[in-house]
Amino acid sequence: MMGFGFRFFLIQIAGVVLFPCTEIMITQLFGPGEVTAYNIAFRYFSVLTMINGIILTPLWSAFTDAYAKNEIEWIWQMVKKLNLISILFAGLGVIMILFSDDIYKLWIGESIKIDKSISIAMGLFVIASILAAPYNTFINGVGKIKLQYYAAIFSIIGTIPLAFFFTKSLNMGTAGIIAATLSTTIPCTILYKIQFNKIMKSQA
Secondary structure (H helix, E strand, O other): OOHHHHHHHHHHHHHHHHHHHHHHHHHHHHOOHHHHHHHHHHHHHHHHHHHHHHHEEEEEEEHHHHHEEEEEEEEHHHHHHHHHHHHHHHHHHHHHHHHHHHHHHHHHHHOOOOOOHHHHHHHHHHHHHHHHHHHHHHHHHHHHHHHHHHHHHHHHHHHHHHHHHHHHHHHOOOOHHHHHHHHHHHHHHHHHHHHHEEEEEEEO
């Protein structure tokens, strides 16, 4: 239980630490003004994450119960439904990217200019997170979190050098820092899907 608790604690800490680290990097590289643009884009797209989280939270314990009772077919069907919801949210994310400039003007006026690249990078990051969420919820529910533990370490270690590469070598600006986080999120999304399939087929 202590080992499980520590791993889960580190997974949660990874998410908490990366956000302020991102703000610090933006401040150091581009100045505090860019942090405001980053935060506005983050709050804009996090609406999708919040609504998706409301849908998924009750299913955490449901997956635990179903897995304990070996209700494999119910889990397959539920994850398929959740994937359809994720695709719907991903579509909404694309629409939010396309109309982000107009929404920002209605929301905050024209006093703060948010580069389109920031909206694209943030939108893609949120979409990737949402697509991973059904598998994450199941994996957390059944307590098979060792892969997430290693993925959290990978995210912490990998994001910072990637951020400097994208911003310095590729001149991507603030969007490069978000792209670094996205670059560590996409492999995790793929791994979680693979892990889900292996657990369901008793091959993990």
